[in-house]
Amino acid sequence: MAGPNLFQNGESVSLQATHTRLMEELCNYFLFTQTALTSPRIIDLANEEEVVYMCNAARPATHATPLGQVVGDMIRIMSHRILMDHPKFFRFIPSPVDENSCLGNMITAMYNVRSWILGSGACTVQDTLIQWFAEQAGLPSSAGGIFVSGGSIANLTAILTARDAKLHFEQRHKAVIYVSEQTHSSIAKALIKPTSLLQEIEKDKKSGLVPFMVVATCGITNTGGIGELKALADISQSENL
Structure with a gap:
């Protein structure tokens, strides 16, 4: 059984429509997990059938797969996780998901800034924030660094x-x-x-x-x-x- 196809009947859609539909799906999912007290389950581990499905989905296909199907597969696969943004989730080390941080990650990925020559604006903000953190920690003005993923x-x-x-x-x-x-x-x-x-x-x-x-x-x-x-x-x- 495949995941849900966001675009039914083989409809052809633009890139903008694809992104809009995906964002709507993700926003609806996020709002649901923030308000649902009984479902979905906080811990959703994949059973044997789902593991087989995910292994098959991960293998490159011999033909082009509709984008809607790919996104649907992604949603199904990602549903098997610990729901850290659930209202009843109170433990484990990673922090709950914040909708603003999700937007920040999306913006970072879309602009793909990696160095001063590729994005002097973002690098200026990074350097300024690092200097501020250094000041708060009582470090000298010569202190520096970079932000990393974790x-x-x-x-x-x-x-x-x-x-x-x-x-x-x-x-x-x-x-x-x-x-x-x-x-x-x-x-x-x-x-x-x-x-x-x-x-x-x-x-x-x-x-x-x-x-x-x-x-x-x-x-x-x-x-x-x-x-x-x-x-x-x-x-x-x-x-x-």
């Missing part, structure tokens, strides 16, 4: 930045990062977790390793706890990390 990519960016700033290429195989038990999993995987930072740094140096980075946590994923940021910053500065 915490995992942000952590990876920070690690690469610290690596390139503190390590020579031939030192990388001996590099050490210090994390806590509550550090985000994107960093904590395969990394040591010391109980006493200074002792661990000294021990690692004696072993011929090269400490280069300390990961301080400001807002633990599960509890919101904040580490001893100033003390960790002082140690990092004194040890040139």
Whole structure:
């Protein structure tokens, strides 16, 4: 059984009409999930039949598929999820969906701005906001950065930045990062977790390793706890990390 076809009887429609119909469908769905207290289900896991259907739908077809059918398949496939924007949804880490953020994502995708030369306007706004965040955190005017898609990519960016700033290429195989038990999993995987930072740094140096980075946590994923940021910053500065 295929998903619903938004355009019946093989009707030919313009790109604008396609977008309008899709936006209406998405808006209706969003409004329904915001007001429905009993349905749809908060957790909708695909059964075996649906998994088979989705696998078949994901394989490239040997012929052109009507756009309405493609959109209908997408709606059916996306219905199997945890409904984080449901009024009765109160747990799990990701935040509920906000209609304004959905519009923001759509605008970002449509304009496809990726660098200053491709979109100086958006980059100016990004730089201004980053400067504002730096001011709120008490960082110097020289502080900078970029917005990324989420915490995992942000952590990876920070690690690469610290690596390139503190390590020579031939030192990388001996590099050490210090994390806590509550550090985000994107960093904590395969990394040591010391109980006493200074002792661990000294021990690692004696072993011929090269400490280069300390990961301080400001807002633990599960509890919101904040580490001893100033003390960790002082140690990092004194040890040139």
